[in-house]
Amino acid sequence: MSFLSGLFRTSTPAFDPGDEFSVFITSYDGRGAVARVGDTHLFVEGATEAHVDEKVRVRVTSFDESAYEGEAELLDN
């Protein structure tokens, strides 16, 4: 139902390559820095453990809608 779009937001938002926005880096593990947006995971290249809990600007480089996972690059510190 189109008039309800935007009113009910999914728990797994999708992104397109090239999207730029600010996010909090939420954790850092074996696969690198992760910005968790809802239940979607964005792996942020260039971010380190020091960026955890910091708000950074990123650009999405790839996104897999079926796995709710994507990759992004760090644009600034």
Add this chain to the structure above:
Amino acid sequence: MPTDKQAGSDELDETLRQELAEGASARSGPALEFYGGKWMSALPIGLFIVWAIFQSGLLGIGDTTGLSIGMLVSLTVGMLFVKGDWKEYANTIFEGMTRRVAATAIVAWLWAGMFAQTLQDGGFVDGLVWAAQVVPVSDALLPQLFPAVTFVLAALLATGIGTGYGTTIAFTGLFFPAGLLLGANPVLLFGAILSGAVFGDNLAPVSDTTIVSAVTQDSDIGGVVASRFKYAFVAAALAFTAYTIMGLSMPGIDIGQNSQQLLEAQSNPLGLVHLISMGVVIVTAIKGRHIVEAISWGIFTAIAASLALGLASVQDVLVFNAPEGAPFAASLSGLPFVQVVEEGTGVAGSLVTGASGFFPLIVLTLLIVAGAQVMIRGGGFEALQNLLLNSVATNVRRAETTMVLGTASVNAMITINTAAEIAIAPYISRMGEKFNINGYRRANILDANTSALGYIFPWAGGVLVGVTQMEQLAANNGEFAWFTTDMIVNAIDVVPFVFHGWFLVGVFLLAALTGYGREYIPDRESKEVARV
């Protein structure tokens, strides 16, 4: 040169900066250590809640002084479990009692108390009764619709002046007796008043809780309020429907055989002049003036109108009842506010009655905020929040549900809603940022549940302040002599009937589960983050 609005907002910023700094310093300052670990720091608050349930819930004793003793005993027992020097515990009590958040609520109570009593003694209730009788609704339907109408009017006033406490005091002192005279159900009517207060606390841009929620979640106040309508109005529509349906089905009160005579005696269109005083408060508050200043202008207007129209005398407003033997009593008795009496000496009048009725509640509030400070310093809050953060909030739905329930649990422990909000705000922020939940959404979750639950639990400041106002009505031997103590609503009875509060919590629980209104940080950025 700053405009009035800018001056008001700078003052607000300064107040808030101090409140938030105090909150942060409490969390990072020296910790209290308890035998039994961090959770034992919740003992004073926990014991108080047990006392409150026993006293008011099981025994039906709505005595504020009794609750104060409960908190005193709880704080004393808590000290026995402190490791090391008890001096630090004692200092924490002092620190809590001097917190600005408590003082802010107290100031609102005192000024709103004086204002409501001045309107009451100036015949505003008589005006309301007259107005209710001339509306083209049948006598049978009027008391049934009265709670639903009261909810809407209380919501409007609270949104205008930004203080739910002030609204509760004014409406319990004015609409409550008018509704009872007309035969409305007391519990439902009190619930409607509290619901209106919740609505205003939640939505008003000048409300303390709105400002704290926006600032602590890094969002601008205008954007937060705009994004709040979609929750507030859904809950309000449901609440209005519920008050209408329950009003039609719940029995009203019959205040006695002479109710018709009372109704006629207490009906005077002139009393409606005080709508101007209320308008003055709303307009002044909306223009950005401090709530103390806004209510003070309302008090001046009310006194002037009452004296000019002969609705009250100077002695009704303020009178010094001096003993005969006092050195200057006779010579000063020519003043309109001095009276020589044989017995019953003291200072009396609307201003005195309006403010003094809240003195026991003020003591209770200070003690409860002290108990909360013990829990913050002792690490109990942190333990509770970490438990929620690490073990419950494993996905975004659960995180948002935990934010709703976490805010509710903290409000169950701290009765002053702004204080509860400041205590939990950093955790809401942390939990939300873990899932990149937008600041607007976080601010909405934080404020809606804080506003709602601050007026539901029987020991909550919002509920107690209304009950205290009813006690003042019962103590009135003049115009309200018909109002007896059995008409005071027991705080526990009103719990299920604060419909807007419950629906607001319900809307947010559903919103957390379904994603209604959810926004993420990448979705949009706050236009102008508040400076604090």
